Amino acid sequence: MNDIPPMALFRFSVLGSLVSRAKLERGELKTILQDLAARDYNIPGSCNCRLGEKTIEAWYYAWRRDGIEGLTPKPRSDRGQSKLAPEIQTAIITAKRENPRRSIRGIRRLLESRGTVAKDELSRSTIHRLLQAQGLSRIQGSASEPEEHRAYVAEYAGDIWYGDVMHGPKVPMGGGQRKAYLVSLMDDASRLIVHSAFCPGETALDIEAVLKQAVLKRGLPVKLVIDNGPAYRAKTLQAVCARLGIHLVYCRPYAPEGKGKLERWHRTFRDQFLSELDTSRLHDLSDLNARLWAWLDQVYHRAPHSGLDGRTPLQRYQQDLPRLRTLGALATRIDE
Template sequence: MKEIDPKALFRLSVLGPLVSRERLARGERQRLIRDLAQREYVIPGSRRRTLSEKTIEAWYYAWQRAGIEGLIPRVRADRGRSQIASAIQEAILAAKRENPRRSIRQIQRLLETAGVAACDVLSRSAIHRLLQGHGISRLRGAASEPEERRSFVAESAGAIWYGDVMHALRVPVDGQLRKTYLVSLMDDASRLITHSAFCLGETALDIEGVLKQALLKRGVPIKLVVDNGAAYRAHTLQGICARLGIHLIYCRPYTPEGKGKLERWHRTIRDQFLSEIDPQRILHLADLNARLWAWLEQIYHRTAHAGLGGLTPLARYQQDLPKVRSLGTRATQLDALFYHREKRFVRKDGTVSYQGQRFEVPYALSGKTICLVVDPHTETVKGVEDDEGRSLGLATPLDLAANRTRTRHKPAADPAPTPPSGPNLVELAHQRHYHTKES
């Protein structure tokens, strides 16, 4: 018995709700087609997941005309023959052979711009069929070979950390539900989460806050691999890593394979943590993070991992403790490493603004632009610096009540002028005008 074409069987399965009905009420056919077009399918030989109403309708009428035979894909009658004029065909083939990397769109524009073909006459499908017929539609040689990627693991704990952000659930904040973002840093060799926290944003400040806690708990990595998002490109994060001797590495765009272990961590979080959360117990962001940190230390870090030969992430990390770079004396200066510098113009009254609050700086800086040193995590101002990083003094919150009675610095009064001993122009003019002589 002849085997039925698998594509025809697939098309028949799509049409099931239509062809299984003996009679369709008025308007029911279009309603069913519209419903079928909104579903997702595993389409043989295609990466698409949806079908258009027009396609489904065409299959339906083909089935009505010829049954299952009508659903078998037909080979084009003109296959192998191009309808493009021979002169234009030669130009298309020459353009592709001259530069095999030229796309169909580039070839189309090239011929239109050069006046070889009229605008909007050449279709992309016609160009593709022509190139395919001559066997030059794909790149050959090294350019066509897929990039080789192999699984690997860092030599030891602390060698490579990965950083990424996952969109998460909503939590109550000040009476409103706010979306959260899980910011995580993972050690490659041990799968240990050096620190992770749910934040209300995915900004550079959120990432720096998680990095700061990870450094305090798990030492200093040699490499930190992150994606190309704007938050990871922030100058503040780059500066922190440079001062700590961390090589900040950016994944190439559209290559998530470089962070496959973090993607697996995100699945674990969804399947084992978020799925178990009792919303009634989450009254604020702090409640969610408290449960995350308890689950990390008590469950995740103490569960045997198949990729670690049966070791737990914590046990694998502890094997390499002698190799992990410690903060050492830099721990006392860590807060300062995470300070931000904000450019500010000092007003005539010797004040600047930060986060809606006014601060007094040394009055001699009035009218100048300075760097306000701030701790963005605590929203406090630490002092004032010049562009070279030299301290220019403190910045204190403006106290209007205290300023009312504060003794202000006043410049010393100029000494009384000494009467001129020589000729005086005013007196000479007075004598000449009134014909008087000085007695």
């Protein structure tokens, strides 16, 4: 398997159960393709996260015809060559090296504002290919440790939780104004926010506190997927998960597989909650969290969700209540 190109393995993973089906019922292929095309993917060497039905269908027939060889990309005749003028290549590379965290969109905006290129002259894929050829693309994984690849939606609530931190507003803390950090855990199948809280930092203690509240309220997940940062790597967090029987999985840097739903929720949260928040009226962190929890319970969890066939996150979560793992006797082990 080590000799199979990563893109071929990715295409194979997208096809999923299709590769093991000897026969499909009439119309079944189209339904499956529509479902696969509606998902988000971490596509190797690409900034996109969606695939077209025709693309997946072509891979399916290539697999049926030639097996894994049919999924191996054919080399381009102009591979390694760039159609960009040398001075534009230099400008792109310099912009990236000046700020390694600068996005492709940010590089394009910068070059346009400087007059280096005309508006919309550069495509994102062109910039990405150049950065990748120079070893400057940040959409690259480490082969040193296993990765959690995900191309599906969890079947049941409680199967997978995703955790992430978002920078929040400044609030009165410790006699001054300090930034608050929103630590959130989302259930994959239902999009329910099992717990979320604004914290004074994004340390392991802050993350553990949110996790403990989540399991007390919502039971135990089978798997918890979080970022690969130092705070998340804390031994104390790993110990909590081990005591509670939670499988802790780390995403690779810059490519958080499967967390697209949580990131989209962050956008919704900014648009619907933060944009309406009058920070001048906040008394302290507790006041901010009280408003957050009221919004979650009364608005977000009760609003029909397009990704849930019109059901609300709370309705979808409650559908699987009989299957959820309760904390039970393990409650005594949370703070060991």
